[in-house]
Amino acid sequence: MAETEKNKESKGGEKQTVKRLWRVAVSDMNRFAEVFSIRLTMSRIMFALGAFFIIAVLVGVAVVAFTPVKRMLPGFIRSEERDNYEELYRKLDSLSTVAAIQNDYLENIMAVMSDSMTEEIPVLKQDSISALPADSILPTSENERKFVKQYEQREKYNLSVLSPIAAEGMTFFVPVVGAKFTEEGSEVGKSLMLITPVNAQVSSIYRGTVVAEYYVANQGITIVVQHPQDFMSLYSGIATAYVRKGEKVNAGTRIGAMSQSQHILGIELWHAGTQLSPREYIAF
Numbered sequence: 001m002a003e004t005e006k007n008k009e010s011k012g013g014e015k016q017t018v019k020r021l022w023r024v025a026v027s028d029m030n031r032f033a034e035v036f037s038i039r040l041t042m043s044r045i046m047f048a049l050g051a052f053f054i055i056a057v058l059v060g061v062a063v064v065a066f067t068p069v070k071r072m073l074p075g076f077i078r079s080e081e082r083d084n085y086e087e088l089y090r091k092l093d094s095l096s097t098v099a100a101i102q103n104d105y106l107e108n109i110m111a112v113m114s115d116s117m118t119e120e121i122p123v124l125k126q127d128s129i130s131a132l133p134a135d136s137i138l139p140t141s142e143n144e145r146k147f148v149k150q151y152e153q154r155e156k157y158n159l160s161v162l163s164p165i166a167a168e169g170m171t172f173f174v175p176v177v178g179a180k181f182t183e184e185g186s187e188v189g190k191s192l193m194l195i196t197p198v199n200a201q202v203s204s205i206y207r208g209t210v211v212a213e214y215y216v217a218n219q220g221i222t223i224v225v226q227h228p229q230d231f232m233s234l235y236s237g238i239a240t241a242y243v244r245k246g247e248k249v250n251a252g253t254r255i256g257a258m259s260q261s262q263h264i265l266g267i268e269l270w271h272a273g274t275q276l277s278p279r280e281y282i283a284f
Contacts, residue, residue: 020041020042021039021040021041022039022040022041022042022045023037023038023039023040024037024038024039024040025037025038087215087217090214090215090221091215091217093213093214093215094214094215094216097212097214170206170227170228170229170231171206171251172205172206172251172281172282172283173203173204173205173206173251173252173282174203174205174282174283174284175194175202175203175204175205175233175235175265175267175282176194176196176197176200176201176202176203176258176265177200177201178196178197178200179194179195179196179197179200179265179284180194180195181193181194181195181284182194182195182264190268190269190275190276190277190278191236191266191267191268192266192267192268192277192278192279193264193265193266193267194264194265194266194267195263195264196258196263196264196265197258197263198258198259198260198263199257199258199259199260200257200258200263200265201254201256201257201258202223202235202238202254202255202256202257202258202265203251203252203253203254203255204225204233204249204250204251204252204253204255205225205227205233205251205269205282206225206227206228206231206233206251207227207228207248207249207250207251207253208225208226208227208228208231208232208233208248208249209225209226209246209247209248209249210223210224210225210226210243210244210245210246210247210248210249210255211224211225211226211232211245212224212245213241213243213244213245216236219236219237220236220237220238220239220262221236221237221238221239221240221241221256222234222235222236222237222238223235223238223241223243223255223256225249225255229271230271230272231269231270231271232269232270232271233267233268233269233270234266234267234268234269234270235255235256235265235266235267236265236266236268237258237262237264237265237266238255238256238257238258238262238265239256239257239258239259239261239262240256240257240259241255241256242254242255242256242257243255243256267282269281269282
Protein backbone atom coordinates (compact mmCIF):
# COMPACT_ATOMS: atom_id res chain seq x y z
CA MET A 1 0.00 0.00 0.00
CA ALA A 2 1.13 3.54 -0.69
CA GLU A 3 0.45 6.53 1.43
CA THR A 4 -0.12 9.54 -0.83
CA GLU A 5 2.07 12.60 -0.36
CA LYS A 6 -0.02 15.57 0.82
CA ASN A 7 0.49 19.16 1.85
CA LYS A 8 -1.02 20.00 5.21
CA GLU A 9 -1.34 23.33 6.93
CA SER A 10 -0.12 23.60 10.48
CA LYS A 11 -1.83 25.61 13.15
CA GLY A 12 0.50 28.50 12.42
CA GLY A 13 -0.54 28.56 8.76
CA GLU A 14 2.69 26.96 7.47
CA LYS A 15 2.52 24.10 4.97
CA GLN A 16 4.12 20.77 5.88
CA THR A 17 5.07 18.11 3.29
CA VAL A 18 4.18 14.51 4.13
CA LYS A 19 6.63 11.98 2.61
CA ARG A 20 5.20 9.22 0.45
CA LEU A 21 5.67 5.84 2.16
CA TRP A 22 5.29 2.32 0.76
CA ARG A 23 3.85 -0.17 3.16
CA VAL A 24 4.24 -3.96 2.77
CA ALA A 25 2.04 -5.97 5.11
CA VAL A 26 1.64 -9.71 5.79
CA SER A 27 -1.75 -10.73 7.19
CA ASP A 28 -3.18 -13.92 8.65
CA MET A 29 -6.42 -14.40 6.72
CA ASN A 30 -7.70 -17.01 9.18
CA ARG A 31 -7.68 -14.57 12.07
CA PHE A 32 -7.98 -11.40 9.99
CA ALA A 33 -4.98 -10.06 11.83
CA GLU A 34 -1.85 -8.36 10.56
CA VAL A 35 1.32 -10.35 11.26
CA PHE A 36 3.85 -7.66 10.44
CA SER A 37 4.33 -4.72 8.11
CA ILE A 38 7.22 -2.73 6.68
CA ARG A 39 7.15 0.92 5.70
CA LEU A 40 9.73 2.09 3.19
CA THR A 41 10.44 5.31 1.42
CA MET A 42 11.31 5.35 -2.30
CA SER A 43 14.99 5.97 -1.49
CA ARG A 44 15.14 2.87 0.72
CA ILE A 45 13.45 0.78 -1.95
CA MET A 46 16.05 1.85 -4.54
CA PHE A 47 18.83 1.16 -2.05
CA ALA A 48 17.47 -2.35 -1.40
CA LEU A 49 17.20 -3.11 -5.13
CA GLY A 50 20.76 -1.89 -5.72
CA ALA A 51 22.07 -4.01 -2.85
CA PHE A 52 20.23 -7.08 -4.21
CA PHE A 53 21.71 -6.51 -7.69
CA ILE A 54 25.24 -6.16 -6.30
CA ILE A 55 24.86 -9.35 -4.22
CA ALA A 56 23.55 -11.23 -7.27
CA VAL A 57 26.54 -10.10 -9.34
CA LEU A 58 29.00 -11.12 -6.60
CA VAL A 59 27.37 -14.54 -6.28
CA GLY A 60 27.55 -15.03 -10.05
CA VAL A 61 31.23 -14.06 -10.15
CA ALA A 62 31.96 -16.45 -7.26
CA VAL A 63 30.14 -19.33 -9.00
CA VAL A 64 32.06 -18.74 -12.25
CA ALA A 65 35.42 -18.31 -10.49
CA PHE A 66 35.31 -21.22 -8.01
CA THR A 67 33.12 -23.88 -9.67
CA PRO A 68 33.41 -25.99 -12.89
CA VAL A 69 30.67 -23.86 -14.45
CA LYS A 70 33.31 -21.56 -15.93
CA ARG A 71 34.47 -24.39 -18.23
CA MET A 72 31.11 -24.22 -19.97
CA LEU A 73 31.54 -20.54 -20.82
CA PRO A 74 33.38 -19.44 -23.98
CA GLY A 75 36.80 -17.97 -23.36
CA PHE A 76 37.38 -19.61 -19.96
CA ILE A 77 38.71 -22.99 -21.18
CA ARG A 78 42.47 -23.40 -20.89
CA SER A 79 44.59 -24.05 -23.97
CA GLU A 80 45.71 -27.45 -22.60
CA GLU A 81 42.12 -28.58 -22.18
CA ARG A 82 41.22 -27.28 -25.63
CA ASP A 83 44.11 -29.28 -27.15
CA ASN A 84 42.93 -32.39 -25.30
CA TYR A 85 39.38 -31.92 -26.61
CA GLU A 86 40.68 -31.51 -30.17
CA GLU A 87 42.82 -34.65 -29.87
CA LEU A 88 39.86 -36.63 -28.54
CA TYR A 89 37.74 -35.37 -31.43
CA ARG A 90 40.38 -36.47 -33.93
CA LYS A 91 40.63 -39.88 -32.30
CA LEU A 92 36.85 -40.23 -32.48
CA ASP A 93 36.95 -39.29 -36.16
CA SER A 94 39.69 -41.88 -36.73
CA LEU A 95 37.64 -44.57 -34.97
CA SER A 96 34.65 -43.68 -37.14
CA THR A 97 36.81 -44.08 -40.24
CA VAL A 98 38.11 -47.47 -39.08
CA ALA A 99 34.55 -48.62 -38.35
CA ALA A 100 33.47 -47.58 -41.86
CA ILE A 101 36.42 -49.46 -43.40
CA GLN A 102 35.59 -52.57 -41.37
CA ASN A 103 31.99 -52.38 -42.54
CA ASP A 104 33.11 -52.09 -46.18
CA TYR A 105 35.43 -55.04 -45.64
CA LEU A 106 32.59 -57.24 -44.35
CA GLU A 107 30.29 -56.22 -47.20
CA ASN A 108 33.03 -57.01 -49.71
CA ILE A 109 33.65 -60.46 -48.19
CA MET A 110 29.92 -61.23 -48.23
CA ALA A 111 29.71 -60.20 -51.88
CA VAL A 112 32.67 -62.41 -52.80
CA MET A 113 31.38 -65.43 -50.88
CA SER A 114 27.89 -65.08 -52.38
CA ASP A 115 29.36 -64.75 -55.90
CA SER A 116 27.49 -61.49 -56.39
CA MET A 117 30.48 -59.18 -56.85
CA THR A 118 30.14 -57.11 -60.04
CA GLU A 119 31.86 -54.13 -61.59
CA GLU A 120 29.17 -51.85 -60.11
CA ILE A 121 30.15 -52.62 -56.50
CA PRO A 122 32.01 -49.56 -55.13
CA VAL A 123 35.65 -50.13 -54.33
CA LEU A 124 36.97 -49.72 -50.81
CA LYS A 125 38.83 -46.63 -49.77
CA GLN A 126 41.67 -48.86 -48.59
CA ASP A 127 42.84 -52.33 -49.42
CA SER A 128 40.32 -54.51 -47.60
CA ILE A 129 42.59 -57.53 -47.55
CA SER A 130 46.12 -56.44 -46.77
CA ALA A 131 45.61 -53.11 -44.98
CA LEU A 132 43.35 -54.31 -42.18
CA PRO A 133 44.66 -56.39 -39.26
CA ALA A 134 43.76 -60.04 -38.94
CA ASP A 135 40.62 -60.97 -37.05
CA SER A 136 41.69 -61.54 -33.43
CA ILE A 137 38.50 -63.41 -32.53
CA LEU A 138 38.28 -66.03 -35.27
CA PRO A 139 41.61 -67.38 -36.59
CA THR A 140 42.07 -67.51 -40.36
CA SER A 141 41.65 -70.97 -41.84
CA GLU A 142 43.96 -72.47 -44.43
CA ASN A 143 41.26 -72.42 -47.10
CA GLU A 144 40.58 -68.75 -46.41
CA ARG A 145 44.27 -67.87 -46.73
CA LYS A 146 44.46 -69.72 -50.08
CA PHE A 147 41.35 -67.93 -51.32
CA VAL A 148 42.68 -64.53 -50.31
CA LYS A 149 46.02 -65.22 -51.97
CA GLN A 150 44.36 -66.32 -55.21
CA TYR A 151 42.11 -63.27 -55.14
CA GLU A 152 45.06 -60.93 -54.60
CA GLN A 153 47.05 -62.50 -57.43
CA ARG A 154 44.10 -62.25 -59.82
CA GLU A 155 43.43 -58.61 -58.97
CA LYS A 156 47.11 -57.67 -59.24
CA TYR A 157 47.31 -59.33 -62.65
CA ASN A 158 44.22 -57.51 -63.89
CA LEU A 159 45.19 -54.10 -62.51
CA SER A 160 48.80 -54.37 -63.66
CA VAL A 161 47.37 -53.99 -67.17
CA LEU A 162 44.34 -51.81 -66.47
CA SER A 163 45.97 -49.20 -64.21
CA PRO A 164 48.43 -47.77 -66.79
CA ILE A 165 45.63 -47.68 -69.36
CA ALA A 166 43.35 -45.80 -66.96
CA ALA A 167 46.16 -43.35 -66.18
CA GLU A 168 46.66 -42.37 -69.82
CA GLY A 169 45.98 -38.66 -70.26
CA MET A 170 46.34 -37.99 -66.52
CA THR A 171 49.34 -35.90 -65.43
CA PHE A 172 49.99 -36.26 -61.71
CA PHE A 173 51.30 -33.22 -59.83
CA VAL A 174 54.35 -33.44 -57.54
CA PRO A 175 52.95 -33.35 -53.95
CA VAL A 176 55.91 -31.49 -52.37
CA VAL A 177 58.45 -29.28 -54.09
CA GLY A 178 62.04 -29.90 -53.01
CA ALA A 179 61.32 -33.20 -51.24
CA LYS A 180 63.90 -35.99 -51.12
CA PHE A 181 63.55 -39.71 -50.80
CA THR A 182 64.38 -41.45 -47.55
CA GLU A 183 67.77 -43.09 -47.03
CA GLU A 184 66.44 -46.36 -48.39
CA GLY A 185 65.61 -44.57 -51.63
CA SER A 186 62.63 -46.82 -52.13
CA GLU A 187 59.13 -47.42 -50.86
CA VAL A 188 58.03 -48.95 -47.57
CA GLY A 189 55.76 -51.60 -49.03
CA LYS A 190 54.31 -49.38 -51.72
CA SER A 191 54.05 -46.27 -49.55
CA LEU A 192 56.57 -43.71 -50.74
CA MET A 193 58.29 -41.87 -47.85
CA LEU A 194 59.57 -38.35 -48.59
CA ILE A 195 61.79 -36.03 -46.54
CA THR A 196 60.21 -32.62 -46.97
CA PRO A 197 61.62 -29.14 -46.27
CA VAL A 198 60.63 -27.48 -43.01
CA ASN A 199 57.04 -26.13 -43.13
CA ALA A 200 56.65 -27.48 -46.68
CA GLN A 201 53.27 -27.20 -48.42
CA VAL A 202 51.58 -30.45 -49.50
CA SER A 203 49.56 -30.40 -52.73
CA SER A 204 47.06 -32.77 -54.29
CA ILE A 205 48.56 -34.75 -57.17
CA TYR A 206 45.36 -34.50 -59.24
CA ARG A 207 41.86 -33.04 -59.11
CA GLY A 208 39.27 -34.85 -57.06
CA THR A 209 37.28 -34.90 -53.82
CA VAL A 210 38.57 -35.21 -50.24
CA VAL A 211 36.95 -38.41 -48.93
CA ALA A 212 38.74 -38.61 -45.56
CA GLU A 213 40.68 -36.36 -43.18
CA TYR A 214 41.62 -37.79 -39.79
CA TYR A 215 44.31 -37.70 -37.11
CA VAL A 216 46.52 -40.66 -36.18
CA ALA A 217 48.32 -40.52 -32.85
CA ASN A 218 52.12 -40.02 -33.13
CA GLN A 219 51.82 -39.85 -36.93
CA GLY A 220 49.92 -36.69 -37.75
CA ILE A 221 47.01 -36.02 -40.06
CA THR A 222 46.09 -38.26 -42.98
CA ILE A 223 44.22 -36.89 -46.02
CA VAL A 224 42.64 -39.10 -48.70
CA VAL A 225 41.62 -37.71 -52.11
CA GLN A 226 39.47 -39.62 -54.61
CA HIS A 227 40.41 -38.89 -58.25
CA PRO A 228 38.73 -39.75 -61.58
CA GLN A 229 39.22 -43.16 -63.21
CA ASP A 230 39.08 -44.90 -59.78
CA PHE A 231 42.42 -43.45 -58.66
CA MET A 232 42.95 -42.40 -55.05
CA SER A 233 45.89 -40.74 -53.30
CA LEU A 234 46.72 -40.80 -49.58
CA TYR A 235 48.97 -38.33 -47.74
CA SER A 236 50.06 -39.18 -44.17
CA GLY A 237 52.18 -37.32 -41.60
CA ILE A 238 50.74 -33.85 -42.31
CA ALA A 239 50.95 -31.35 -39.45
CA THR A 240 48.18 -28.92 -40.51
CA ALA A 241 45.23 -29.71 -42.78
CA TYR A 242 43.80 -27.07 -45.12
CA VAL A 243 40.85 -29.13 -46.40
CA ARG A 244 38.00 -31.12 -44.90
CA LYS A 245 36.03 -34.13 -46.01
CA GLY A 246 33.78 -33.38 -48.99
CA GLU A 247 35.82 -30.48 -50.42
CA LYS A 248 36.75 -30.39 -54.12
CA VAL A 249 40.42 -29.86 -55.03
CA ASN A 250 42.39 -29.36 -58.23
CA ALA A 251 45.81 -30.63 -59.25
CA GLY A 252 48.32 -28.62 -57.22
CA THR A 253 45.79 -27.41 -54.63
CA ARG A 254 47.43 -27.08 -51.23
CA ILE A 255 45.75 -29.54 -48.88
CA GLY A 256 48.09 -29.28 -45.88
CA ALA A 257 51.47 -28.30 -44.51
CA MET A 258 54.35 -29.94 -42.71
CA SER A 259 56.13 -28.48 -39.68
CA GLN A 260 59.58 -28.36 -38.12
CA SER A 261 58.95 -31.53 -36.13
CA GLN A 262 56.97 -33.34 -38.85
CA HIS A 263 58.86 -33.53 -42.13
CA ILE A 264 58.37 -37.17 -43.22
CA LEU A 265 55.48 -37.42 -45.67
CA GLY A 266 53.97 -40.73 -46.72
CA ILE A 267 52.45 -40.95 -50.22
CA GLU A 268 50.20 -43.78 -51.38
CA LEU A 269 48.52 -44.25 -54.77
CA TRP A 270 45.61 -46.60 -55.31
CA HIS A 271 43.59 -47.70 -58.31
CA ALA A 272 40.32 -49.62 -58.00
CA GLY A 273 41.24 -50.85 -54.52
CA THR A 274 44.81 -51.97 -55.33
CA GLN A 275 47.90 -50.09 -54.21
CA LEU A 276 50.27 -48.87 -56.92
CA SER A 277 53.85 -47.62 -56.94
CA PRO A 278 53.77 -43.77 -56.82
CA ARG A 279 57.18 -43.51 -58.51
CA GLU A 280 55.77 -45.19 -61.62
CA TYR A 281 53.05 -42.55 -62.05
CA ILE A 282 54.37 -39.33 -60.45
CA ALA A 283 57.37 -37.60 -62.01
CA PHE A 284 59.44 -36.80 -58.92
